[in-house]
Amino acid sequence: MQIICATLLTAEEVTVNNIPDILDVNNLIQLMREMGVTVAKEGIDTYSFKAENVDLAYLESDKFLKKCSSLRGSVMLIGPMVARFGKALISKPGGDKIGRRRLDTHFVWGFRIWELTSVMTSCGASMR
Secondary structure (H helix, E strand, O other): OHHHHHHHHOOOEEEEOOOOOOHHHHHHHHHHHHOOOEEEEEEOOEEEEEOOOOOOOHHHOHHHHHHHHOOHHHHHHHHHHHHHHOOOOOOOOOOOOOOOOOOHHHHHHHHHHHHHHHHHHHOOOOOO
């Protein structure tokens, strides 16, 4: 699911192979379509994604937020959306009922890495 979300990072067409035919993945692909991403099934487990015309207004709609709340993987949209568009909005992700799985840990570490990268870049350093 992370790779599918990462296709939002570019307006270029991206082909992804070995995509499993499971409910969460199919729901994410449908959500991407509704966001304005052009999605084409190229083969049994291969899709192409082109996020050339992402509808940023749709991302603030109740329909989008409701869809996000039913798909736990929607949290993975945040990184690519912030990186490319400078903002992201999702509702509290729902999905399966396995039990409590905290998201704040991911955010804290993600922002720490982002902050470190920003500081290093401003100093002329880089990470590899």
